[in-house]
Amino acid sequence: MSANYTPAQLMVTAAAREIANGEVVFVGMRLPLLGFQLAKSTHAPAAVGVFELGIVRETAAPDPILTMGDLPNLFQASWLADTADLMGLLQQGMVDVSFIGGAQVDRFGNLNTSYVGDLGGAFTRLPGSGGACDLACLAKRHIIIMKHEKRRFVPRVDYITSPGYGDGSGWRNRMGLPRGGPTAVITTLGILRFDPAGKEMVLTSLHPGVTVDDVLANTGWPLKIAADLAQTPVPTAQELAFLKQFDPQGFWTGG
């Protein structure tokens, strides 16, 4: 593939396009930081960014940042405050969309970033929830961004750090979750969404150069494919220029 963009640039661009103008966005670590800045700079200038450290921003950070605690992200912020209060706004239902990454995801969008393996026996310990569990429980919708590999796309996660749709339709309601659920999974191979009836993941878009067989070979269950399967739009020259500006050394979006 001789594309003029990297896979990470394509993923960030796809993430940015999930943000509508004027939405309140709970911005997660890593690629979503760039996705928010890109959306702000292009189609969603009125989007508001909420960061779990206790930051609200209505402008993109004026200089490149690697992480949300970098000081340019605090400069001329709209609010610097307490995590609990931002989480309170989230709990009230004031956050439209959030972004989270994961190590392991299953067919109903449940996400694991805590323990892979058998908790009573041999397991691998991962960093944990951070704010991800809260975002998955309480945002109006959340977007998952992760690598598409068979060991990560499993029929059932070993541990639910961040709830998706549990075992299918009606589960969130039964658990007492007030709203929300994942609406898209942006991967290194394509974009997956959730069947409105059964809440199961469906492949809806392939990245350029990727085939359905590539995706099936990297997914641990018989994945449903949308009838109107699309191709993910490539980043525009303008989007790539912004990404170059936000991540000049390619720390997050390098090849």
Place this chain on the structure above:
Amino acid sequence: MVQSKLFSLAEAMAQFVPDGSSIAMGTAQETLIPFAAGHEMMRQRKRDLTLIGPISDILFDQMVGAGCVRRIRAAWVGNVITGSGYNFRRAVESGALTMEDHSNLTISLALRAGAMGVPFMPARTALGSDLYRTNGGLRRMRCPFTGETLTAVAAIIPDVTIIHVQRADEYGNAHCWGNLGISREACLAARRVIITAEEIVDTAVITSDPNRIVIPAFKVSAVAHAPWGAHPSPVPGWYNRDHDAFLDYQKASKTPEAFAKWRSRWIDQALSREDYMTLLGEERLAALVIKKHALTEPADYGY
């Protein structure tokens, strides 16, 4: 006459943090992490500590690697820009370290319950998640008013909360600015508070702007002067994040052998924060110092 609470960092850690203490640290999350205090505890070979925090950007991993920690109650432990914390991972997988899994909201509310003097706080998070399997402080409850299902989050009362701030006086009045994370809850909930500060100033400087004070001084047990005390994390108004230190630490913690080398160089052979700064070198420190200053408009508290 109010008594001074000014101690050297070593004295403050020796006197107020006995082995077995539970300690909230890194409560502002990615900024203002009290690395100097953590490194001093490693130097003093503290044992059986419980660490409490929202996310920990490598400080908890370092203290776990040094054998100081028995238990962690936190939402996330690792290296923010690279991912896993390897000492943490090894210790949990081997059973040497017990983990209580929180989310950022549950840890906030656990400390807020402590701060409020109540046994728990209700929340709508974590329902349906497996945090319930690895955190005994979460229970499903029915709201006595609406009948809704909620998560009850048990209170956490740390023995000590340690925060790093920009400036403090010797009596425990301190200014802190930037994102606060869960610092306010952690200080209010704790039995004792230890403050490390970039600068020790006159009381009048602090009381000129009372809204910027994190916690009333009567909760504070000790104040220690610790220039560069949050390095490699950033301090608003003082210095930027030292990304290279976090990238280097990823390699330096991958194996126990590599970590032993890191620890020997940065902790055991650097006998004080001054030694640590000498090791960093003037050029590196100069590159991190704030260049684009942005002062606030003064606020009038007159009457």
